[in-house]
Amino acid sequence: MKGRYLYSKHMDPILDAYEDEFLISVIGASENQKNIRCVKIGKGKKVVLGWSQMHGNESTTTKALFDFFKFLTQKDGFETEIATFLSTYTFYIIPVLNPDGAEQYTRENANGIDLNRDAIDLSQSESRVLREIFRSVKPDMCLNLHDQRTMYSLPDAKSATVSFLAPASNAARDVTDARRDAMGHIARMYRVLNHYISGYIGRYDDGFNENCVGDTFQKLGVPTILFEAGHYPNDYQREKTREYIFYALLSLFEITKEEQPSSYDDYFSIPENGKLFKDVIIRNVEIAGIITSVSISYEEVLEENTIQFVPILDKIGGLDSFFGHKEVDGAGAKILLNSHENVFVGEKVAMIVAENSGICLFS
Numbered sequence: 277m278k279g280r281y282l283y284s285k286h287m288d289p290i291l292d293a294y295e296d297e298f299l300i301s302v303i304g305a306s307e308n309q310k311n312i313r314c315v316k317i318g319k320g321k322k323v324v325l326g327w328s329q330m331h332g333n334e335s336t337t338t339k340a341l342f343d344f345f346k347f348l349t350q351k352d353g354f355e356t357e358i359a360t361f362l363s364t365y366t367f368y369i370i371p372v373l374n375p376d377g378a379e380q381y382t383r384e385n386a387n388g389i390d391l392n393r394d395a396i397d398l399s400q401s402e403s404r405v406l407r408e409i410f411r412s413v414k415p416d417m418c419l420n421l422h423d424q425r426t427m428y429s430l431p432d433a434k435s436a437t438v439s440f441l442a443p444a445s446n447a448a449r450d451v452t453d454a455r456r457d458a459m460g461h462i463a464r465m466y467r468v469l470n471h472y473i474s475g476y477i478g479r480y481d482d483g484f485n486e487n488c489v490g491d492t493f494q495k496l497g498v499p500t501i502l503f504e505a506g507h508y509p510n511d512y513q514r515e516k517t518r519e520y521i522f523y524a525l526l527s528l529f530e531i532t533k534e535e536q537p538s539s540y541d542d543y544f545s546i547p548e549n550g551k552l553f554k555d556v557i558i559r560n561v562e563i564a565g566i567i568t569s570v571s572i573s574y575e576e577v578l579e580e581n582t583i584q585f586v587p588i589l590d591k592i593g594g595l596d597s598f599f600g601h602k603e604v605d606g607a608g609a610k611i612l613l614n615s616h617e618n619v620f621v622g623e624k625v626a627m628i629v630a631e632n633s634g635i636c637l638f639s
């Protein structure tokens with residue numbers, strides 16, 4: 277399983293192949309009557325409930341879960357650690373909570389509802405399926421698995437490749453027992469990931485919103501961890517990020533261990549996510565007689581079964597504090613956007629060229 281566009285067509289055959297190893301069941305249906313499947317692994321006392329692709333177009337953590345399945349069923353190493361994991365934990369995993377959104381490559385479900393704002397209303401069948409399994413398995417910990425956009429930044433112009441959050445359980449953002457527990461797990465994963473991507477790990481905004489599933493579960497006293505798989509340099513398919521989420525899972529379940537223990541308050545040393553990245557910035561260009569910069573952001577569009585990264589002109593000027601995943605120097609040239617002089621925010625970019633020299637700055 278590779279790339280960004282992953283739904284039941286890709287996943288069902290792989291899940292079917294695991295039926296001898298794991299207990300796999302259909303726990304409900306989406307608004308468009310697609311099966312929502314759940315994988316049960318292990319027989320231990322610690323019950324963990326995880327779900328991915330609550331937002332249909334956020335598949336990186338799903339890929340990491342499949343890597344985790346593969347790891348658990350390989351016979352080449354880690355026998356003792358895997359046996360300990362299977363006897364310590366019972367892990368319920370919903371690889372795709374929003375199968376309609378996954379197929380349509382949308383954040384929302386088939387009715388255009390953001391399921392991560394439906395935790396109080398439970399207006400959608402997917403929300404009710406999640407709440408029902410939450411009630412029936414009574415988890416000791418929940419994993420809310422997502423992707424975040426390329427705009428998220430960290431200090432020193434690094435992108436937020438992996439971000440975590442121990443969601444708040446009230447507006448005062450108190451560190452409750454459940455939250456402290458979640459922070460401790462995050463601190464441990466942070467320590468491990470620092471070996472690989474130091475500086476690229478962030479902490480997500482902890483404003484309380486009861487409509488978000490993580491906040492609600494945390495409020496109900498169950499330690500809940502939000503994972504946000506983000507951009508790694510030049511990895512728009514998120515195959516590197518997938519690997520780091522997999523390492524985080526190994527650390528979370530103590531399959532890999534650190535010599536030095538971490539404390540929950542290490543959580544607060546994780547830098548907070550900023551929003552200072554653009555996909556492309558072309559600096560030092562002339563528009564209407566003024567030297568300025570322009571930025572381009574990619575819009576992900578499903579076309580003929582593949583995801584196209586469609587460049588959209590996103591901002592003109594005011595980009596000094598921003599960073600581009602790709603930076604281009606326009607050398608002061610007057611530019612033509614799609615062969616015309618008028619440059620508008622929101623326009624789809626086929627090509628940007630320097631008018632005089634004809635040098636292509638972006639295509």
Ligand SMILES: [Zn+2]
Pocket residue numbers: 331334421422423
């Ligand atoms: Zn999400």
